[in-house]
Every structure is written in structure tokens, then in C-alpha cells.
Amino acid sequence: METHQAKRVEIIIEAPLEGRLTDALNKAGVTGYTVLPVKGGSGRSGRWSRSGQVSQGSGMVAVVCLIKPERLDSLLDAAFAVVEPHIGVVSITDAEVLRAERF
Amino acid sequence: METHQAKRVEIIIEAPLEGRLTDALNKAGVTGYTVLPVKGGSGRSGRWSRSGQVSQGSGMVAVVCLIKPERLDSLLDAAFAVVEPHIGVVSITDAEVLRAERF
Amino acid sequence: METHQAKRVEIIIEAPLEGRLTDALNKAGVTGYTVLPVKGGSGRSGRWSRSGQVSQGSGMVAVVCLIKPERLDSLLDAAFAVVEPHIGVVSITDAEVLRAERF
Amino acid sequence: MTDILSLAAGNLISPIILSFVLGLAAALARSDLTIPEAVAKGMSIYLLFAIGFKGGAGVAAHGIDGTLVATLFAAAILSFALPFIAYALLGAMTRLSPLDKAAVSAHYGSISIVTFVAATSVLESQGIASEGYMVAAAAIMEAPAILSALWIVARTGGSSRGTVDAGLYREILLNGSIVLLVGSFLIGTITGEEGLATISPFIIAPFQGVLCLFLLDMGLVAGRGLRESRGDVGGGAVAFGMLMPLIGSAFGLAAALVVGLSAGGAALLMTLAASASYIAVPAAMRVALPEAKPSIYLTLSLGVTFPFNLTVGIPLYTALSSAIAGG
Amino acid sequence: MTDILSLAAGNLISPIILSFVLGLAAALARSDLTIPEAVAKGMSIYLLFAIGFKGGAGVAAHGIDGTLVATLFAAAILSFALPFIAYALLGAMTRLSPLDKAAVSAHYGSISIVTFVAATSVLESQGIASEGYMVAAAAIMEAPAILSALWIVARTGGSSRGTVDAGLYREILLNGSIVLLVGSFLIGTITGEEGLATISPFIIAPFQGVLCLFLLDMGLVAGRGLRESRGDVGGGAVAFGMLMPLIGSAFGLAAALVVGLSAGGAALLMTLAASASYIAVPAAMRVALPEAKPSIYLTLSLGVTFPFNLTVGIPLYTALSSAIAGG
Amino acid sequence: MTDILSLAAGNLISPIILSFVLGLAAALARSDLTIPEAVAKGMSIYLLFAIGFKGGAGVAAHGIDGTLVATLFAAAILSFALPFIAYALLGAMTRLSPLDKAAVSAHYGSISIVTFVAATSVLESQGIASEGYMVAAAAIMEAPAILSALWIVARTGGSSRGTVDAGLYREILLNGSIVLLVGSFLIGTITGEEGLATISPFIIAPFQGVLCLFLLDMGLVAGRGLRESRGDVGGGAVAFGMLMPLIGSAFGLAAALVVGLSAGGAALLMTLAASASYIAVPAAMRVALPEAKPSIYLTLSLGVTFPFNLTVGIPLYTALSSAIAGG
Ligand SMILES: Nc1ncnc2c1ncn2[C@@H]1O[C@H](COP(=O)(O)O)[C@@H](O)[C@H]1O
Ligand SMILES: Nc1ncnc2c1ncn2[C@@H]1O[C@H](COP(=O)(O)O)[C@@H](O)[C@H]1O
Ligand SMILES: Nc1ncnc2c1ncn2[C@@H]1O[C@H](COP(=O)(O)O)[C@@H](O)[C@H]1O
Ligand code: NA
Ligand code: NA
Ligand code: NA
DSSP states (O other), X not given: OOOEEEEEEEEXXXXXXXXXXXXXXXXXXXXXXXXXXXXXXXXXXXXXXXXXXXXXXXXXXXXXXXXXXXXXXXXXXXHHHHHTTSSOEEEEEEEEESOGGGO | OOOEEEEEEEEEEEGGGXXXXXXXXXXXXXXXXXXXXXXXXXXXXXXXXXXXXXXGGGOEEEEEEEEOGGGHHHHHHHHHHHHTTSSOEEEEEEEEESOGGGO | OOOEEEEEEEEEEEGGGHHHHHHHHHHTTOOOEEXXXXXXXXXXXXXXXXXXXXXXXXXXXXXXXXEOXXXXXXXXXXXXXXXXXXXXXXXXXXXXXXXXXXX | OHHHHHHHHHHHTSHHHHHHHHHHHHHHTTOOOOOOHHHHHHHHHHHHHHHHXXXXXXXXXXXXXXXXXXHHHHHHHHHHHHHHHHHHHHHHHOOOOHHHHHHHHHHHHSOOHHHHHXXXXXXXXXXXXXXXXXXXXXXXXXXXXXXXXXXXXXXXXXXXXSOOSHHHHHXXXXXXXXXXXXXXHHHHHHHXXXXXXXXXXXXXXXXXXXXXXXXXXXXXXXXXXXXXXXTTSOHHHHHXXXXXXXXXXXXXXXXXXXXXXXXXXXXXXXXXXXXXXXXXXXXXXXXXXXTSOHHHHHIIIIIIIHHHIIIIIHHHHHHHHHHHTOO | OHHHHHHXXXXXXXXXXXXXXXXXHHHHTTOOOOOOHHHHHHHHHHHHHHHHHHHHHHHHHHOOOTHHHHHHHHHHHHXXXXXXXXXXXXXXXXXXXXXXXXXHHHHHHSOXXXXXXXXXXXXXXXXOOOOTTHHHHHHHXXXXXXXXXXXXXHHTTOOOOSOOSHHHHHHHHXXXXXXXXXXXXXXXXHHHHXXXXXXXXXXXXXXXXXXXXXXXXXXXHHHHHHHHOTTTSOHHHHHHHHHHHHHHHHHHHHHHHHHTOOHHHHHHHHHHHHOOOSSHHHHHHHHHOTTSOHHHHHIIIIIIIHHHIIIIIHHHHHHHHHHHXXX | OHHHHHHHHHHHXXXXXXXXXXXXXXXXXXXXXXXXXXXXXXXXXXXXXHHHHHHHHHHHHHOOOTHHHXXXXXXXXXXXXXXXXXXXXXXXXXXXXXXHHHHHHHHHHSOOHHHHHHHHHHHHHTTOOOOTTHHHHHHHHSSHHHHHHHHHXXXXXXXXXXXXXHHHHHHHHTOHXXXXXXXXXXXXXXXXXXHHHHHHHHHTTTHXXXXXXXXXXXXXXXXXXXXXXXXXXOHHHHHHHHHXXXXXXXXXXXXXXXHXXXXXXXXXXXXXXXXXXXXXXXXXXXXXXXXXXXXXXXXIIIIIIHHHIIIIIHHHHHHHHHHHTOO
């Protein structure tokens, strides 16, 4: 089956910033992404877990974007502007996709 | 630690089709996969979010398959037949796995 | 934007072992990871699904670690010791990350 | 007329309606107020279980009335027939594609159980009795409309690349809400008043309150849908979303008169005919007619017809049925 | 005997049992009816809190009875001892591997709290009183059986690669359901009747109704399990799943007579001994005996023994204890 | 004094407090007891809806009292002013960074709605009436403190790289809990006693019980936070977490006397001023002051001040307000 080069970008960020991140992505022309819930994690700012959280402010989410390689830089610039002062992490993987016309 | 070549296939698809997709995978001999919940997303058909959804029909899920490289094509054929008329996306990444005998 | 080589390790494991796995990771010096909920799956021990589960013992979780390539082996050793007698799967992907100082 | 208006006004300031309005306003103002998906599903399971059980216990108490079979039969016919009317009306009022028209039609032939629940609570507050088996009529009306819509698509040569297979039919017929409604209706019928007595502090006393929170969530979902689908739904479609329930309810009233339902039962059958599905049918459409746009059918069903029925429709149907089928 | 049968029949058409049957039927028919995991957990927390609190308030009201310590002691002994009997019986009736036999045995020494809850509500409906501290006996019986099973594995040279460490023992003893049951029992004991009065509209009035929805979910889970595990569980194992509760209950009755419990208390101890865990023990087995097959122990516990106790067991234990331990 | 102590003791053995203690103990002992996030959110939505509605229905019943506007005004002033006091006090008592001090200050100017709810239920149990519109005062106090904290950061030249934009202000003002509280207050005011009657079996009868489970969860969350943040919060900060509520409540009492609230109203305004936010403010801080450490502000608010108010504060404020504003 024919596949096409793409990049898979995964951004893990605080839940209260999800809207700002996706708005920034939209502005940078990235309109395709998927948001996954996150159950817990650990990093330089310690461990946390979702169970029993009463506060909407304290969770995180993972935003996954599949994107044409040539558009990666504008995506990263947009994402970085939002993520930079915050605690999230950004990773990029080479991928292939079916149906290139969608990306 | 010894690792083995594999492919990681990630299929994002409407929740009502999850059963059809996994049945198709099973028929194609792919019996190992993991289904992750999806919280929201955006694509050509607009933005959506899970919160407050009363309708089981409106969510999406992400199905992740780790598979031996030589079996990728039959997996993609099976998946594509289900995904094609629908809105999901399919991506493939090179990966390595421990315990090759499981895949 | 400048990026840095990294490995993305994804470990799918039974929920009751999550704490043991993350403790082992911590001991091996891996303090950054994110835990994603898992909705269902299938493998050699059959199909399962999260809905309606009353038992905490029966779910799984996905632990995602981004890590510098040179530290991969100690991570895999630590993870393998926990995962080995159990049913989980471990996969490794090449990735790039922003802000290398965090990993 | 004044009567209907004052009834409508009385209905409008009930906690139920105002909770819906609160949710709608919060979503339109882009507040981050949300009800977790699991809680929303939990409340809908509660409402289905409670309404089914009460209906069944009602049947157990009053015995099976001669009109039961006729009512169920009429309900099925309504659900089969209404999509054809909706399809024709959409052709006249909108420029939607044939697939979109078919998908929307399926929603209007099927029913919205929460609209039904709201109507039962209006009837209760006005002391109007109704047949317990109307719940069974509601369950029966969920599915046939989908078949009609698929038949329309096949007949009009509109080809969808969706999957219409045995699996789909099983999913439609054994849809969770149908199974729960029918199942709890049967449990209510079997265990009767005695069964009801043991669980009434759970399914009767807090019912109205749960309904408020559920409608708050419906308002949030409808408002968010409206906000995000501007553009897809034109003026003609919106007008359809308010005209179709009136037409549906007229057919419902006719059917109720033919069958011989009480005034309360007639009001409920009108409400069922007037209401549009937002759970079972959208899921089936995703599978069977994937090219039809959810933003159109969900906006019409949840964003236009549901609030229309809640605020204008139910008081109107209740008043009409009392005037015509009553006394 | 006729008495027992008519009691059983009366029990069978209660909303509780029928809700379980509805869930079972829906799952076997492959309906997509599901109750969200969070809601199911929420209901189980509610049930544990309510049953613990009521037990504690009961103790506060009637004072601590001389048999309290003896009962708790007997309960612990039962939980320790039953796995050995189960293990021997499995050896005679099935061809399971030693590890699978040990894992199954742990489940039958431990208890199912929802079976206990169902038994208390049967007792209540028959107006039979029972000792409030039976809740504490239930909590005590959760864990010891796991230790026995691990000891069997070590003794029989069956080597598991699972982890048996301090962490595991802490998890077993401080398992959420034990902590919640004991904690709410203590809160009930401390705040007594007065405390109960402030929260009884929450923990008493809607209790039966929540139990119905919870059993609906248990039916769904059991049915799905049965559907997916055909083949793993043979006829011998199924027979074990119905014989073992009878044996367990006999030991429970003996212990109740020795200790001097009331007829109600005896019925509850019989139920505890007869029931099999499906929460605490499976989680511990995943960690300690990962090679044991969940499809075997969960199917037996949830798919065979749980429905057996719900339908046949509880009425039987109640009738027997009334006949033997009663007045 | 003895009176206050005995009141405090009476308060301490209520099911509400003991449930919190149970959660705290379970978390500190590292039990795996958890309440699913969706259920916790569902309960908080229930509590907000119920308390708002009851407040509104109270206003509808007793009419709008001349002090309403003055109370709301005083509440806003308190919320604006308290962060400055908190900031100065933190400077004297701790070595926190300016950003951390500002973030903590925002929490103490804002309010904890569950502390408020606990205070209302203590008042109720003592038969002390209070003004229904105190709920509106609670809603008004949520946001202003955040503005003060941001202003402090700007003024002290402390530069944060967080985002303070129109979106943030909208999020703060249209925060879900504010919208729900104000919305249900309005619904209660509009539908009045009649509305309350239809849903009181839902929002009044089970209220105390839901509050118990919610506080169980708060205990679990607070305990887990305490366990994981040892080290970040020093003795000075802990002392601040117990002194600041006392200072806040003194200002609250003064404001209540100026405005002329009843003894019950004064106790509630004291409680509001004494309590620290753990929902709205942390979320805003994540966006606006990302460098401030959540482990500090959440530990202080949830782990120190919340239990302090629950156990010592509320009985104290109630006793003081009765002594001074009462009679
Ligand atoms: N190396 C990593 N791999 C995966 N997730 C990480 C990593 N580091 C941090 N995270 C996630 O990002 C969150 C914040 O990280 P930090 O800013 O380091 O506290 C953590 O709670 C994790 O969910
Ligand atoms: N480029 C993308 N990257 C990641 N997820 C995507 C992408 N495009 C679409 N999706 C997901 O697929 C769903 C349907 O996409 P679409 O068919 O384009 O509307 C979206 O709601 C997203 O969850
Ligand atoms: N090839 C695979 N790809 C993705 N996930 C897998 C795969 N094999 C197993 N899993 C996950 O691991 C769990 C246990 O697998 P198993 O040990 O094969 O029964 C399954 O339920 C899946 O969630
Ligand atoms: Na209809
Ligand atoms: Na047992
Ligand atoms: Na305050």
C-alpha cells in the first residue's frame, strides 16, 4: 500500500493550555491533531496522578499531530511559543501515512 | 538488551467502528493491539471534544499495533478497507521491540 | 528549530504493576515519563475492554518515556525486570526532542 | 391560545428548562464548564432505567390495556413513515445533498428519550395520567427510521461507501439505550408495585434533580455544537428543525386518536413523533452513511429541535392533546 | 424444601436479580450497553461506604457484643483455611495447572462484597436482624486467603516468576476496598445513630436502587467474560464453581454455630465463606502469580459462583441458617 | 472558650470530618483507594448546583434584603485586598520567591467552595440561619484575588513568562465553578420554593452524604499531595497556612459587622475570607505564572489550610460570629 513521508509530533502539556496550543496550531495552519488524555506522569516538577483530582488545572494532555515534513518547522515554532514557559515536552518522530491528501 | 525490528501502526478512527476494525485486524492475523481513548481532536471535518458527549457515536479511539515488518502490508490492507470511507488517519513508524516472539 | 536525538520508549503493562514499573524507572535514574490510560486491547491472553470494569486489577496503562539515547539501555534493563514475567509489550522509536536539557 | 402560552411560560421557568438554558449560555459564552463524559453517560443510564422501570410498574399496576399492541404497532409505523416526510420536506426547504437529507430524516423518524422524559415530567406536574407502556413505544421507535433512511439512500441511487451489514443491524436493534429501556420496562412489569417500592427512593425521588443536571449537560453539548457548526446549517435547515416536529406531532396525534390513547398517552406519542434522535441514530449514521455530515444532523437534532420541543413543543402537544384527546 | 424453593423464586424476581440477568443477557447478545468504568467504580465506592457505615452504626446502637472478637477470629480462620479445601477439590475435579489452582483457591477463600450486600438486603426484606460487625468480618476475610495461596505455591514447589514483596503485602492489606469498608465502619461506630441520621437519605434510601444498577454492570461484565473465555473453563471447573460455595457455606455455618451468631449473622458468614473475590484477589494475582490465567479465575468467580450465590446460594443459606441457628 | 472547644470536638466527630480524615489516612498509608476523577468532578458539580440553588431559593423565599449589594461589594473588596496581606505575611514568614508568594496570595484571596459548603452544613446542624445570597458572595470572591496577584507581580517587577491575555481573563471570569454557582443561584431565585420542592429530594436529602464522599476524596488528594511535596513547604509556610485563615476571618468578620450581616452570614463571610482556593486559582496560575510551584500553593491550600478550616476554623468562626454578630 502506498505511503507518504510525514512527521508525528507529540506535545505533552498542562490541560489548561490545551486551548491555547490548538489555537496556535490552527493559526500556523495545522488543523489536524488528536488529543489524548493523560493519567499521570513524572518530570522535573515531580510526580502527579489524575485519580481524584478535583482541580481541572492540574492534569495534562498529549496532543498528537501528523504533518507533512515541510510544514514541521512552522508547527514547532507555533507549539514552542506556547510550550516554552511551561512544563510540557515535545517529541518528533519520522512516520509514514496513508492518504497524503489529508495532511 | 536485544531488540527486534517492528512497525508501530497507529489508527485513529470513530469509536463506532472500533469493533469492525479490530475484527478486520483479527481476520488479517493481527491479534495484538492496544486501544487508547481519545479526548478530542480536529481535522477536515472540524473540531470535536469528548467532554459532555452523551452520544456514544461521536468519539474516536486510537488503535496501536506493533507488528513484524513483513506483516505490515496485510495489516494496512485490512485496516484500510475499514478506514477508507471514514474519517480516521493511519500512521506507521519504525520501531524496535523486546521479546520478538510475541509479534 | 533545533532538535536533539532521543528515544521514545512505550511500555504497555497491567495497571497493578504501574507503581512497580515507575519505581524501577526512578531507581534507574529515569524520572521523566507520562502514563496514558488504555481502553482495551488484545494479545495472546485474549481480548479485554475497560468498560464496566469493577476490578482495578484488570486494566492496563501505557507508560511513555522520552530519554537520551545513551541512557536507553539502563531504562530497558529496569523496565524488563518488571515487565518480563508479565504480559506487557515494550517498543522503542527514534525521536527528536526540543529542549534537550530536560531529558 | 392564551392557555397554551401561559402553560408554555410556566414550563419555561421550571428548573429543568432553566438548567438547559444555563448550559446553553455557558457553552455559547465559552465557559470551561463541562460535565465529564462518564457522569453524563451515568445519568443517561439512570434516566433510562428509571423511566423504563416506572413504565413497567405502571403496566403491572393497571394491567395490560387493549390498546397496547395497537400503540406499539402505530409507533413502529410512525418511525418507518416519518423519514419519508422529512426527506421530502428537506428537499423543499434546503439544498442538502441526498445523503445528508437521508441522514437527517433518520434522526426525525427516531426519537429523543430525554425529550420524552421531559414530557412525562410535565404531564406529572399537571397531574395528567398516561399509559405506562408508552415507554415501550419509545423503545420501538428508535430503530425503524434508520431502515427507512437506508432504503431511501438505496432507492435514490445515492451510493454511500459506508458499511451496511448484519453487524450494523444487530447494533441498531441491540443498541444500549433500547436494551436498557426494554429491559427495565420488563423488570418493572415483572416486579410491579412491590419492586417499585423497594427502589423508588432511587428512581423516583431524585429523578427531577438528575434530569436538571442532565439537561445542563445537554445545553452545554448543544451550545458547543452550535458554536462550532455555524455555516453548515442554513436558515432553511433551521426552519425545517422547527417545522418537522410540528408535522411529526400532528401524525402522532392522529395515530393516538386512531389507537384510542388517553390525553397523556397522546401527548407522549406526539412528543415521540416530534422528537429527533441524538444517540442511536448518529452512531448508526457514522457507520452506514459516513459521508453525511454530523455537524448538520447533530446541530439540527440537538441544537434546534431539542430546545424547540423542550420550550415550545411539549407544552403545545400537552395542551392540544388535552383539548382533543382529553375529556 | 418447598419453603426454600418458594423463597428462592421470590428472590429470583426481585429487581436486583433481574437487573443482573438483564446485564448478563445484554452482554451475551452482544449489545453495546456499557456502564462507564468511572461510574461502576463510583457505585462500588458508594456501596462499600454505605454498608460499612450502616454496620458501624449498628454496632454503636446495640453495643459490642461478646461474640465480636470470636467472630472476627473465626472469619480470619475461614479465609486462611478455605483455599486449602478449594485447592484439593480443584485437584480432584479439574486438570488445571498448580498455579491456576492456587490462584482460583485464593479467590474462594476471600470474599465478594457485593454478594454480601445482596445477602444483607435479602435479610432486610425478610426482617431478619444481623450483627452490624459482620461488615468487619467481611473486611477481615479479604486478605488471608491470598497468603494461603502463596504458601501453597511455595510448598508445592510451583515456582512463579511474579513479585511477592513488601509492596505486595502492603497493597493486599491496604487494598482500597478493605480501607473503605473498615474506615466507614469505624466512622459509623464513632458517629453512631446521630451520624447515620444525617446521611441516611444518602446511604439508606437509594441503596437498593444503586445496587440494581451495580448488578446490571456486574451482569454485563460477567456476560462479556463468559463470552470471551469459552474453552478455558471446562465442565469440571464449572461444577467446582457451584460445589465450592456450598462447601464454604457449610464451614461458615459451623463457624457461626461455634461462635454463637444470630440466624442473620450466620447467613451472612455462610455467604461470605461461599462467595469468591473479584476485585482484591485478581489484582494481587496479576502481581504475584502472573502466569495464572485471569480468564479462568475471573470466569469462575464472576461468571459461575457469583450468579450461583445470587440466585440459589443466598436464599439457601438464609433458609438453612434460620432453620438451624434461628430461634 | 470551653464552648468553642466542645463545639470543635462535636464538629470533629461528624461523618464529614471523619470522612476527610479517612481519606487523608488512607493516602498517607499509601492505600490504593482512589475515587475516579470523573466521579469527583461529578460530585463537585452536584455540590455547586445544590448550594447555588438552595441559596437562590432562600433569596426567593425571604426577599432581597437591603444588605445584598453591600455584601457583594464587601466580598469583592475582601478578595481584592487579602492577597496583599498574604503577600506581606509570606515575606515575613517564608523565603519563597516573589512569584511563589504572589501565586500563594492569589489562593488566599480567593475561596474554597467546599469549605463554604462545610460551614453551611455546620450552621444548619446548629440551627443558625444565614442569608441565601452568601452563595453569590462566594462566587464573587473567586476571581478578584487573581487580578491582585497579577498586579503584585507586575508591580514588584517580578517577570513571569506566562500568558496574561484576554483569553485568561475570560477563563477566570467564566470559570466553570463560578458559572455553575451563579447560574444555579439564579435558577433558584427564579423558580423559588416551588422549584426547590420539585428537586429537593435530589439536592437536599442526600447532600450531607455526597459531601462525605467528596471530603473522602479531598482527604485522599490532600494526603497524596502532602506525601509527594515534603521538602518544598517549610515550617514558616505551614505556619502561614494556619495564621492566614485567622487573619482573613478577622477581616471577614469586620466586613460582616460593617455590612450588618446576621450571625450565620457573618460566619460564612469569615469562612470565605479564611479559605483558600484549590480549583479556579491553580488553573489560572498554571497559565499566568507557570514558574510558580504548584507543589507549594496546592500543598498549602489543600494540605494545610483546608484541614485547618475544616477542623478548627469553622467551629471557631461560628462561635465568634455568634458571640459578636449574634443576638
Ligand atoms: N522524559 C519524559 N518523557 C515523557 N514524559 C515526560 C518526560 N519529562 C516530562 N514528561 C511529562 O511532562 C510532565 C511535566 O514534566 P516536567 O516539566 O519535567 O515536570 C510530566 O509530568 C510528564 O507527564
Ligand atoms: N493530521 C492529523 N494528525 C493527527 N490527528 C488527526 C489529523 N487529522 C485528523 N486527525 C484526527 O482524525 C479525526 C478526523 O479527522 P478528519 O477526517 O480530517 O476530520 C480528527 O478529529 C483528529 O482526531
Ligand atoms: N502487538 C501488539 N501491539 C500492541 N499492543 C499489544 C500487542 N500485543 C499485546 N499488546 C497489548 O498488551 C496486552 C497483553 O498482551 P498479551 O500478553 O499478548 O496478552 C494486550 O491486551 C494489548 O493491550
Ligand atoms: Na421523531
Ligand atoms: Na469465600
Ligand atoms: Na479567602
